[in-house]
Amino acid sequence: MEDFGIRDTVSAMPNAMDELEMRISQLRGRLRQALAAGERAAVPRLRAELRAAELSWDSALLESDDSMLSPPETLPAAMSLFPVREQVHQVLTVLGVAAAPRLIVATHEVLYAGGLIATKLASLRRDEERSFRAAPYARPYYICAALTADQLVGVRGLLAISTWPLDRRIMGPLSPRVDFLTAAIRLVRHLQGAGELGSQSIRLLWPFINNIPGAGSSTQEFDPSRLVAAAKAELKIHEEFDRQQREAAADRARRLPDAEQLFGGAQLKAVRSVTNT
Template identity: 50%
Template sequence: MDALERRIADLRAEVRRAVKAREHSLARSLRGELRRMEHEWDRAVGAEELPAPEPEAPLLPIREQVHQALALLGVPAAPKLIVAVNDAFFSRALRGSQFTSLRRDEERSFRSDPYARPYYLCSALTDRLSPARGLLAVSTWAPELRVLGPLSPRVDFLTSAVRVAEHLARLPEPPPGAVRLLTRMAQNIPGAAEGFAPADPVTAIRAARAELEVHRAADAAQRAEVAARAGRLLPDVERLFGAAALGALRGAAC
């Protein structure tokens, strides 16, 4: 056991020396060796300990959890917000890393068997018709909702704040996590929250709608234009998942 610990300490030092010298392959092999030793050490000390329990399989598939959160928000959203909504209202633990393959899987499924599923988690499209980085949408939404103009990020943020507040107001016992989420959002909307105090849903809704009024018409016009262009230029699959960058140039306005 002592020898094992000494070996681990030595290996750590060697790894760091290798990293410092930028000998990446050496560092990698040393790291591998280090992990093996650490596992051996873990086994040696923890022979009597039970292995960590497997994380419980979620009752609902991930795509359905994401769909539920998106349905609540009603606008394209980034994984971080989806995770926050899922956590705040449904007390489920999603992780950002679970999103990486989600969109690709959906696209693959759509390509192999179009419209076989009732909905697909798809991309929001930029005004160049390319997929917007990191934003998810639902295929059943109106095309105008699935595309973005320059004002849309703000409009969608305000809309999602309204939706979160409305949902919160309906709950007899608002979960503290959801109140915190709304408070954080409201702090970035003029007149929606006061200092660090928990946000009041009614105030937040009123404030968010007031700002929405300022942007709504211009945003709707821009979105309608982009959506029309997407409908005209893109095949079905790209209308959902976005055009590849070069393809988008064909129809780009600028």
């Protein structure tokens, strides 16, 4: 009996998906490098290529799943084929700062069509820590903790990315405000670059508008440049002192074991004992 090439097509699917996964990984790395180097002109093109590759991966996965007999349009609109950790990584990369599940979910809803549930994030950090301790650095990144500047323990409810510089994950007295202002600026720029400053995006930005002096109010028409300017103005007041505190705490944290640098759990006395040896 002829199979009309179905067997060959199915056997070719894993190879195609492997190539797509490799391309997605490469594009993410190039995007991070472009952002770090300040090559803003290349960012929109790389983002477009990354989204196209991710959509191709989604399509390949649907085609390779023999159990998926119904057409893709019967899937719930908000369902994501990416693991929760991948979805959280996407959002944190945009925000650029440690964030709470509520902001992560709200941002994902606007940028990636939703499907991320806050309750799924509750155990994510613990799962990531178990994975790291079982096989350190087996993954290209981990969803890890932000650390308090004084005790170097994990901040409850804040998620970060392990590949960030350590001082970027430290939370001093001014860090929550600095990160709030930073997230506002990065979100506006991302939404502008993607051409997605619609009503849903503006709702996502209202907490920033209402809590940053000079950014506007609910009675005014939204002006993204005004929000960015207000956030930058306040950031200048706090940023330098916050940076000094973070860097000082990061210097102490680097003396801790790798797992504790990522997930916390060390007490200050442990840092002192390592320093004195």
